[in-house]
Amino acid sequence: xxxxxxxNAFVELGKFLSLFSHTTQTDxxxxxxxxxxxxxxxxxxxxxxxxxxxxxxxxxxxxxxxxAESLTENNLNKWLAEYQFSTKEPKNVGLVLAGNIxxxxxxxxxxxxxxxxxxxxxxxxxxxxxxxLCADYLITVFPPFAHNIVFIENKLxxxxxxxxxxxxxxxxxxxxxxxxxxxxxxKNRNSVAVLNGKETQEDLENLGEDIFRYFGLGCRNVSKLFxxxxxxxxxxxxxxxxxxxxxxxxxxxxxxxxxxxxxxxSLYKLLDNGFLTLKExxxxxxxxxxVFYEYYEDISEVETKLEQEKxxxxxxxxxxxxxxxITFGTTQKPNLWDYADNIDTLHFLLKL
Numbered sequence: 001x002x003x004x005x006x007x008n009a010f011v012e013l014g015k016f017l018s019l020f021s022h023t024t025q026t027d028x029x030x031x032x033x034x035x036x037x038x039x040x041x042x043x044x045x046x047x048x049x050x051x052x053x054x055x056x057x058x059x060x061x062x063x064x065x066x067x068a069e070s071l072t073e074n075n076l077n078k079w080l081a082e083y084q085f086s087t088k089e090p091k092n093v094g095l096v097l098a099g100n101i102x103x104x105x106x107x108x109x110x111x112x113x114x115x116x117x118x119x120x121x122x123x124x125x126x127x128x129x130x131x132x133l134c135a136d137y138l139i140t141v142f143p144p145f146a147h148n149i150v151f152i153e154n155k156l157x158x159x160x161x162x163x164x165x166x167x168x169x170x171x172x173x174x175x176x177x178x179x180x181x182x183x184x185x186x187k188n189r190n191s192v193a194v195l196n197g198k199e200t201q202e203d204l205e206n207l208g209e210d211i212f213r214y215f216g217l218g219c220r221n222v223s224k225l226f227x228x229x230x231x232x233x234x235x236x237x238x239x240x241x242x243x244x245x246x247x248x249x250x251x252x253x254x255x256x257x258x259x260x261x262x263x264x265x266s267l268y269k270l271l272d273n274g275f276l277t278l279k280e281x282x283x284x285x286x287x288x289x290x291v292f293y294e295y296y297e298d299i300s301e302v303e304t305k306l307e308q309e310k311x312x313x314x315x316x317x318x319x320x321x322x323x324x325x326i327t328f329g330t331t332q333k334p335n336l337w338d339y340a341d342n343i344d345t346l347h348f349l350l351k352l
Contacts, residue, residue, distance in 0.1 A: 002144075003085050006114055007076050009142035014071025016137060020045060021065035033140050037133065044129050048102070052126045053251050055102055059214055060130070063102035066333050079336040080114070083346055090118045090148060091352040094156045096164035096174070097131070099124025101214040106131055107336070108163050108345060113138070115349035118148040122156050161352050163345065182352060184343055189311075190284040191331055192224040194302055194318035197231055199328075203319065204239030206329025210317055211276075212243045213332045215252050216288050219314045219340070220331040223286040225278075225293040226302045237273045247275035256289035263290075284312050314340070 018026045019038060028034045045064075048055035093112045097105030105123070109131060112119040123131060132151060139145045156162070161182040164174040171187040178185070193207055210222040227233075246252050252275075260277050263270055271278035281292035296302050303322045306313060315334075318325040339345055 002087075003114075003116075005142055006116075006145075007073075007080065009138050009145065010071050010076060010110065010114070011073050012141045013134060013137055014068050016041075017064045017071070017134075018068035020061055021068050022061060023065060024068065033137065036140065037137050040133055044133060048129070051129060052099065054100075054215055054217060055127070056249070060102045062213065062332075064130075067103060067106060069333070070336055075336055082337075083350060085116065085350070088116065090116055091160040092120055092158060093117045093349065093352070094120045094122065094152075094159035094162040094164070094178075096122050096156065096162065096166070097124050097127070098165040099126030099128075100217045100219075102127060103130050103134075104218070105165065106134070107340070108165075109135075110336075111345045111349055112163075113145065113148055115346055117349055117352065118150065120150050120152050120156060120159055122152045161349075163348075165340075182348070184341075184345065184348060186341055188285060189219045189314040189341065190223045190286075191220050191315045191317065192226060192284065192306070192313060193222045193328070194226045194299070194316065194321045194325065195231065195236075196228055196299070196319075196321055199235075199319065201235070201239050203328045204236050205242060206327075207236075207317065208240035208243045209329045210331040211240070211291060212246055215246065215249070218332065220334065222317055222331060223291060224281075224284045225291060226296055227293055229295050229297055231295070233271055233278065237271075240276065241273070244273075244275050252289060255287065259287045259290050284309075 012032050015026065015031050016034060016037060018024045019028055019031060019034060020041060028038060045057055045060050048057070048060045095105060095108050095112065097108070104127065109119055109121060135149050139149065159181065162178045163184045164178065165186040166174060168187045171185050174185045191210070193210065207222065214221065216223065247256060256275060260270070260272065263277060263279060268279055275289070277290045278293055279286070279290060280294065282294055283292060286292045299321055306316060306322060315331055316322060316325040317328055317331060
């Protein structure tokens, strides 16, 4: 019964977040406690950019809408049906959250609470307000959560396990500091797209969504293209032209100007459309406003490379050209059961 109450609290949170979606029409009077929380969330949406210059209203609303779509009773039931839950003493699980995109650490937060453990949450200074409001909402719907949610302002202490997300550099610190506790340490990863030249305009427009959503700051954003020899990029550039307005945003424009200048001074050959540069490069992690590409002669070469270097890859986009790929336009809408780095977070937590 208690497990069901926890799940229902997240269902109610999903309904609340749907109030801020541009794609759904939800009656505010039908949502629990909307009178207490609607104005607070609206204020955070309108002012998020003052805390993090990349968090425009559009990007924040997209993130909230994505979580509203995920936190439905059907999705939660489908996800949780694979696991065995038992009543046990909650363990204290430290969460060191990233702040590159809005609500990026919410899935770990959800997993800790739904598994019956206590979340000791250390937010990033770049994304500390949205998840705290969601926590307040969950506690209002299900008051026992108040005993299982603690936000940490200083040093993380008295934890039984930890899930920490950061860069490759911070991961080395995490691995040392948390070496004596059960842990999941996440490092830099990037996402790729594999093309064969037969993609439709709709496919390539959707690929633009995978590239430009959140200005390319997420690990699920496509930062690298694999294309066949003699690939013609005209169709790609025509399709992504709909995303040209990103250059109107000053922070993105500054990155575009800077990175393009660095490339040109290094005498690299670039493809450029005025808001995105393409550079031939074998690595995966391209800078903001740029995407790397690599030619291939046989698709099996790509499969072999991606398998060998899977620790660097978050997700792969293609029209079923390689195994384990997802469809264009879906990288930033993972299912609840699509775990970061392919590590089953909930299984890890239930074993503690």
